[in-house]
Amino acid sequence: MERISGRQLGIIGAIxxxxxxxxxxxxxxxxxxxxxxxxxxxxxxxxxxxxLWFLSRAASRFPEHDLFAALIERFAIGGRAVAMVYxxxxxxxxxxxxxxxxDFINIQLLPLTPLWVLAASLILTLILMxxxxxxxxxxxxxxxxxxxxxxxxxxxxxxxxxxxIAYMMPFFDFDAAGIxxxxxxxIAYIGEIVAIPFLFSHRTFKFRVGMAGLFVxxxxxxxxxxxxxxxxxxxxxxxxxxxxxxxxxxxxxxxFLDRFEIPMVAIYFPTMFTKIAFSLYFICHGxxxxxxxxxxxxxxxxxxxxxxxxxxWFFQHNIQMFNFNRQxxxxxxIPELILPFLLFLFLxxxxxxxxxxxxxx
Amino acid sequence: MISFxxxxxxxxxxxLVARKEIKSSNKATVFAIWTLLGLSVIAYFLMKVSGDYARxxxxxxxxxxxxxxxx
Numbered sequence: 001m002e003r004i005s006g007r008q009l010g011i012i013g014a015i016x017x018x019x020x021x022x023x024x025x026x027x028x029x030x031x032x033x034x035x036x037x038x039x040x041x042x043x044x045x046x047x048x049x050x051x052l053w054f055l056s057r058a059a060s061r062f063p064e065h066d067l068f069a070a071l072i073e074r075f076a077i078g079g080r081a082v083a084m085v086y087x088x089x090x091x092x093x094x095x096x097x098x099x100x101x102x103d104f105i106n107i108q109l110l111p112l113t114p115l116w117v118l119a120a121s122l123i124l125t126l127i128l129m130x131x132x133x134x135x136x137x138x139x140x141x142x143x144x145x146x147x148x149x150x151x152x153x154x155x156x157x158x159x160x161x162x163x164x165i166a167y168m169m170p171f172f173d174f175d176a177a178g179i180x181x182x183x184x185x186x187i188a189y190i191g192e193i194v195a196i197p198f199l200f201s202h203r204t205f206k207f208r209v210g211m212a213g214l215f216v217x218x219x220x221x222x223x224x225x226x227x228x229x230x231x232x233x234x235x236x237x238x239x240x241x242x243x244x245x246x247x248x249x250x251x252x253x254x255x256f257l258d259r260f261e262i263p264m265v266a267i268y269f270p271t272m273f274t275k276i277a278f279s280l281y282f283i284c285h286g287x288x289x290x291x292x293x294x295x296x297x298x299x300x301x302x303x304x305x306x307x308x309x310x311x312x313w314f315f316q317h318n319i320q321m322f323n324f325n326r327q328x329x330x331x332x333x334i335p336e337l338i339l340p341f342l343l344f345l346f347l348x349x350x351x352x353x354x355x356x357x358x359x360x361x
Numbered sequence: 362m363i364s365f366x367x368x369x370x371x372x373x374x375x376x377l378v379a380r381k382e383i384k385s386s387n388k389a390t391v392f393a394i395w396t397l398l399g400l401s402v403i404a405y406f407l408m409k410v411s412g413d414y415a416r417x418x419x420x421x422x423x424x425x426x427x428x429x430x431x432x
Contacts, residue, residue, distance in 0.1 A: 291389065301379055305368075313408035
């Protein structure tokens with residue numbers, strides 16, 4: 001039985017929301033919603049909150065089990081099919097996140113290092129993290145993620161004087177179509193938080209903790225996006241693949257800290273690695289629930305070998321991954337919104353036939 | 362992007378490092394391990410066959426691109 005505190009669970013939720021979303025999504029949301037991008041994040045968060053509530057209600061009917069176990073206990077075949085949908089969904093997210101981070105390292109930091117070396121080093125780290133189990137991952141996230149939160153909060157404070165309020169104008173000119181398109185892009189990433197009820201039983205996962213994680217993640221995301229908008233502007237920002245990194249490069253704390261992106265990246269990478277390790281753990285945990293005879297710890301390494309190959313197979317280059325964000329929500333909304341609603345409706349314990357005294361007589 | 366020798370090297374490295382763990386695992390786990398390693402090799406050959414225009418994401422982009430009403 002894992003011992004995970006509410007605070008650790010909230011932090012895990014927040015990194016599912018924040019870690020991948022802050023890399024590429026801000027460019028696309030600003031491209032569509034411009035100065036109103038923050039509204040799109042709030043709408044996406046509200047929809048995912050509803051989905052989280054559906055999952056929380058469904059999980060509360062099986063307080064001793066996580067949702068994988070509940071699904072398989074209730075519907076032997078259909079439950080396994082739904083579990084496989086979630087496993088494949090997070091497998092794709094895992095492959096995408098690894099490719100995203102190694103492309104980022106290759107483009108911005110180590111341009112001469114081959115991608116396969118970066119991928120192999122990362123995957124070796126992930127194997128060790130995921131084999132440690134959920135408690136190790138939770139402690140890791142508790143260690144690194146608050147530092148990332150602090151840095152994200154520091155960015156607008158350090159750059160306040162550089163803000164150009166003209167980039168927020170016209171403030172009350174709401175382009176509904178643009179906001180809807182930006183919401184479409186953002187919801188697929190923010191919705192990755194639905195993994196939590198599949199990892200923890202309802203005794204550990206409470207709706208209010210998931211809600212806190214979602215709100216913290218979205219608040220920090222909005223803080224980053226609005227800071228980038230006010231510094232870089234809505235015309236230049238859609239042309240950048242890594243706008244957050246460009247934003248952080250602008251920060252200079254007098255002579256004391258000339259290159260703020262170095263501590264930022266030093267804190268961000270472990271956070272992102274932890275998020276990726278959670279996805280790897282999720283997949284192995286799910287496979288173990290579908291096939292109970294398996295050892296989830298033993299399949300972490302071979303699963304990582306498969307992920308390693310798929311990292312190079314699925315995506316041709318970074319631009320393709322960037323453009324795929326427009327189509328990805330069409331698939332992502334199935335496990336993030338539609339299936340949670342169906343689970344809320346149909347995932348209930350079997351009714352136990354009780355004999356009434358009249359029937360006994 | 363990656364060569365067959367790299368994949369083979371990774372698999373051999375894994376088998377060397379994890380040989381004791383594999384020996385002590387039950388049959389189902391051993392079967393799953395070999396299945397995943399086999400899938401890795403199949404994925405590598407699919408990567409070679411699919412080239413630059415028929416990767417999974419290329420196909421998904423074409424299929425879903427028809428549904429998504431904006432670019």
